[in-house]
Amino acid sequence: MILHPPLPVADDLSQAFWEGVNERRLLVQRCAACRRFQFPPDASCASCSSTELSFEEVSGRGAVFSFTETVSGARHPYFQSISPYLVGLVQLEEQEGLIFASNFPGSEYADLEIGAPVDVEFQEIAEGAVIPQFRLRTVRLAER
Numbered sequence: 001m002i003l004h005p006p007l008p009v010a011d012d013l014s015q016a017f018w019e020g021v022n023e024r025r026l027l028v029q030r031c032a033a034c035r036r037f038q039f040p041p042d043a044s045c046a047s048c049s050s051t052e053l054s055f056e057e058v059s060g061r062g063a064v065f066s067f068t069e070t071v072s073g074a075r076h077p078y079f080q081s082i083s084p085y086l087v088g089l090v091q092l093e094e095q096e097g098l099i100f101a102s103n104f105p106g107s108e109y110a111d112l113e114i115g116a117p118v119d120v121e122f123q124e125i126a127e128g129a130v131i132p133q134f135r136l137r138t139v140r141l142a143e144r
């Protein structure tokens with residue numbers, strides 16, 4: 001049995017988001033009335049209650065908002081198999097409070113710090129199933 005994380009299941013509200021992810025684009029719902037982004041998608045704007053919402057591509061750049069290392073207690077077999085693993089929240093640069101969850105692929109706990117810059121990447125976790133994850137932006141010495 002090949003283990004993978006739980007697969008995304010699109011519904012009416014998240015369909016456009018997952019279609020974007022499958023095209024390796026991060027599309028976030030935005031309100032036409034107040035211009036606020038929101039995630040996850042909802043039927044109305046959390047800020048002004050407008051229902052004039054559409055999806056806009058965002059940069060995929062952000063910063064670590066919080067993080068932890070899960071060392072025990074995972075219930076899903078995939079997460080049990082990769083424990084310990086990192087999990088945390090990323091705030092996108094487009095807007096304060098625009099938050100995504102991520103596992104920080106390629107990083108170890110000691111690499112992470114609040115505010116560290118990250119970039120979205122798209123991982124195919126099973127055939128035809130893609131999820132967004134955020135990877136620490138590594139700065140090469142020559143670029144400093």
Ligand SMILES: [Zn+2]
Nearest residue numbers: 031034045048
């Ligand atoms: Zn609004």
